[in-house]
Amino acid sequence: MAAVKGDAYGHGARVVAAALDSDVDALAVAALEEAVELTDAGCESPIVLLEGILDAGEIDDVAARGDVLVLHDDWQLAALEAARPGTAIAVWIKLDTGMNRLGFDPDRAKDLLARVSACSHLEHIGWMTHLARADDPADPFTNQQLDVFAQAIEGLPGQRTIANSGGMVGWPAAHADWVRPGLLLYGASPVCGKPAESLGLQPGMTVRSRLISVRNLAAGAAIGYGGTYVCDRPMQVGVVAVGYGDGYPRHAGTGTPVLIQAAGGAATVPMLGRVSMDMITVDLTDAPSAQVGDTVTLWGEGLSIEAVAEHAGTISYDLMCGLTSRVRYRHANA
C-alpha cells in the first residue's frame, strides 16, 4: 500500500501514483480530494483513505468511487451504520496500540468486528495499527505495540497491516500481510542514524538552483538579515537563488551543507547566516573555482536530505512536503 498522500510527499501525486499504479496493491492518501486526483490521473489501484471519511457527507462518494476506508473512531462507525450507500464499502479497522493518535481501544476489536459485520453495506478487510517509534530500531516500544495488536485480534478474521517505512526496515515482525511505505518510496531513510545509501536507497527528489552572485567580503563583514554571520577573514561567498519562498527551510542555520557543482569539481560547502525568502549565502572557500551560473544542489543526488533536515531542526518528510509552487518540477522517466 503505497502512501502517496501530501502530493506524494511533495513529489507530485499524479505523476508518482501513475508510475506506481501497476506495481502496488493499493495507493494510500489522507483525504477524498487526494483520491479523486489520483483517479483523474488514471490510477486504477484501490485507493485507501488513511483517515477514513472526514465527514459523513463523504460516504456516498466513497461508495460510488469504490475507495477503501480506514475506520478509526466511533463517529465514523455510527455514520457508516446509519448510511445506505448504493454499494458496499471496504474498511480496515484501526486499533490504537500506543500511538495515541487515531484508532479504537484494542479491547474493543471483537465488538467492532461484530458491528461492522452486521452491516451488509460494509466489508471488513482487516486490521490496521500504526507504529509510533519504528524509526528507532532500539526502542522496545515497537515490540509492545506489536504484542498489543497481536493479542487484540488473535483468532479474529481479516488481514493485518502494521508497518510504515520504519517498520519495514527495522521491524520484520511488523511486516504482516500489507506494508504501507511512504518515505521509503521517495528514497530517504526512515531509520535514525541509517543513511539512505546504506539501505540501498536513491533519492527520488533532487532540488537544484544556481549561483547568482560571487562576492569577496572583507573580514568583519556581516552577512544577510540580522548580520548573524560575521566573516572572520576575507572570504569568497556565493549567493544561491533559493529561499524559504521555495520551501528551503528557514531554520537551516550556518553550516547547513550545500553542494556546488563548480567547474573544478563538486564541493559541499556550508551555508552562512540566515535564509532569506529568495536567497541563501554560502562559503565558497572550498569551491574556489565556483562561478555565477554553477548548479547548486540543496538536497537529493549527492547531498543527503537527512543532513539538511537535521541542520534545520526538522525531518526529511517536512522538507519534501514543503516545496512551494514557485519550484519548477521536472519528472524524470515519468
Ligand SMILES: Cc1ncc(COP(=O)(O)O)c(C=O)c1O
Ligand atoms: C497510517 C499510515 N501508514 C503509513 C504511512 C507512511 O509512513 P512512512 O512515510 O513513514 O512510511 C503513514 C504516514 O504518515 C500513515 O499515516
